[in-house]
Amino acid sequence: MESFSKNNRNKVKRLPKRGHYDKATIYGILDAGFICHAGFVVGGQPFVIPTAYGRVDDHIYLHGSSKSRMLNSMDEGIPVCLTVTHVDGLVLARSAFHHSMNYRSAVVFGTAQEVHGEEKEQALFVISENILKGRWDEVRSPNPKELKATSVLRMSIEDASAKIRTGPPGDEPEDYALPVWAGVVPLTQQHGPPEPDPLLRDGIPLAKSLEAFFRK
Amino acid sequence: MESFSKNNRNKVKRLPKRGHYDKATIYGILDAGFICHAGFVVGGQPFVIPTAYGRVDDHIYLHGSSKSRMLNSMDEGIPVCLTVTHVDGLVLARSAFHHSMNYRSAVVFGTAQEVHGEEKEQALFVISENILKGRWDEVRSPNPKELKATSVLRMSIEDASAKIRTGPPGDEPEDYALPVWAGVVPLTQQHGPPEPDPLLRDGIPLAKSLEAFFRK
Numbered sequence: 001m002e003s004f005s006k007n008n009r010n011k012v013k014r015l016p017k018r019g020h021y022d023k024a025t026i027y028g029i030l031d032a033g034f035i036c037h038a039g040f041v042v043g044g045q046p047f048v049i050p051t052a053y054g055r056v057d058d059h060i061y062l063h064g065s066s067k068s069r070m071l072n073s074m075d076e077g078i079p080v081c082l083t084v085t086h087v088d089g090l091v092l093a094r095s096a097f098h099h100s101m102n103y104r105s106a107v108v109f110g111t112a113q114e115v116h117g118e119e120k121e122q123a124l125f126v127i128s129e130n131i132l133k134g135r136w137d138e139v140r141s142p143n144p145k146e147l148k149a150t151s152v153l154r155m156s157i158e159d160a161s162a163k164i165r166t167g168p169p170g171d172e173p174e175d176y177a178l179p180v181w182a183g184v185v186p187l188t189q190q191h192g193p194p195e196p197d198p199l200l201r202d203g204i205p206l207a208k209s210l211e212a213f214f215r216k
Numbered sequence: 217m218e219s220f221s222k223n224n225r226n227k228v229k230r231l232p233k234r235g236h237y238d239k240a241t242i243y244g245i246l247d248a249g250f251i252c253h254a255g256f257v258v259g260g261q262p263f264v265i266p267t268a269y270g271r272v273d274d275h276i277y278l279h280g281s282s283k284s285r286m287l288n289s290m291d292e293g294i295p296v297c298l299t300v301t302h303v304d305g306l307v308l309a310r311s312a313f314h315h316s317m318n319y320r321s322a323v324v325f326g327t328a329q330e331v332h333g334e335e336k337e338q339a340l341f342v343i344s345e346n347i348l349k350g351r352w353d354e355v356r357s358p359n360p361k362e363l364k365a366t367s368v369l370r371m372s373i374e375d376a377s378a379k380i381r382t383g384p385p386g387d388e389p390e391d392y393a394l395p396v397w398a399g400v401v402p403l404t405q406q407h408g409p410p411e412p413d414p415l416l417r418d419g420i421p422l423a424k425s426l427e428a429f430f431r432k
Contacts, residue, residue: 014283035303037266039297049299050299050303064230079262081262082264083266085253090348092423095356095358096344096352096357096362097358099347099351099355101268107263107264138396141311176417178355180355181416185426186407186411187405188406188407192403194400196399197384201392207396210397213401
């Protein structure tokens with residue numbers, strides 16, 4: 001199984017047993033989400049911006065307005081850190097100290113550059129498919145004006161790591177005798193029933209992409 | 217209503233109509249969450265790390281191991297950007313270009329410093345209460361060894377902004393005639409039934425803090 005080598009940038013220092021470096025684990029966490037928090041530096045100041053993404057092999061694609069500060073800054077080849085986090089539960093221990101979360105997070109390092117032409121259009125498809133598979137083929141494709149108004153960056157993944165916690169709390173041996181409820185409250189992202197656009201024309205059935213999404 | 221003034225750091229440049237600068241809106245978004253993505257820079261390299269937080273007035277408290285790279289780096293007084301994002305829905309338009317998300321995000325800028333003594337213990341209470349109100353008083357408090365193993369940082373909020381999108385898609389006028397389903401799929405974070413620790417002693421009822429949490 002292919003893995004990233006540990007170095008000073010991607011090494012999970014705290015609770016190293018929770019750290020993972022294999023691509024299967026890291027890319028599984030990336031592919032299970034569609035919003036990342038992208039970090040970049042302008043003039044020494046960090047910015048952390050939520051944005052959609054999609055992955056192909058060892059590349060992550062980001063998109064946005066061609067006027068975006070984030071995308072224009074990143075395209076200068078500056079270092080980018082991109083983090084995807086799934087919060088899976090509250091871990092309630094018998095002591096305040098051992099309270100925790102169950103989570104899966106992936107932290108990815110690299111630099112980004114703008115892409116054009118066929119790769120740009122393919123990247124928009126990839127980002128769209130990562131949010132809602134099948135949607136791209138149901139809707140009007142971008143026209144030249146819209147493509148021009150959109151920038152796409154490709155971030156090559158240089159280093160990455162994942163950090164995962166699962167399972168019940170771990171308390172101090174003597175605390176198990178305390179009369180305190182302990183356990184996990186699972187958290188999940190759920191989708192409600194679709195809300196049709198008030199301007200939706202009569203007689204248009206629910207999108208097939210959504211039917212499949214709700215069957216999941 | 218008190219607001220942050222717009223400047224080059226916190227100004228919402230893209231889709232400025234979605235930008236908000238008043239504390240009521242920004243702090244409402246912060247207080248509705250408990251995991252932020254904290255961004256900081258070490259040697260020119262940005263790091264974006266998910267972590268719990270709590271707010272008091274114009275301060276945000278972060279905690280972690282006293283060995284944490286994040287907390288130790290931040291305590292040097294370096295600039296920090298802390299972002300909280302709630303993804304409220306997928307916005308499905310008739311064109312690929314107008315697809316979007318409904319979301320509420322707050323981006324907060326400041327610098328952090330370590331706190332000690334009474335403020336440190338109060339901050340741990342604040343972070344705990346922000347995750348699960350009432351839990352702190354149910355569990356064993358931190359002992360001196362645990363307090364020593366924990367660092368707490370106070371980040372003073374210097375600038376901040378929020379960005380919010382709500383409502384149905386906005387399509388190009390000519391696209392409303394397309395036979396494409398359009399609308400919003402609401403997304404929410406849900407909690408499942410509590411999973412008692414397999415090592416929970418018999419006869420211990422569910423925590424009162426959780427009863428209140430599940431009534432919400």
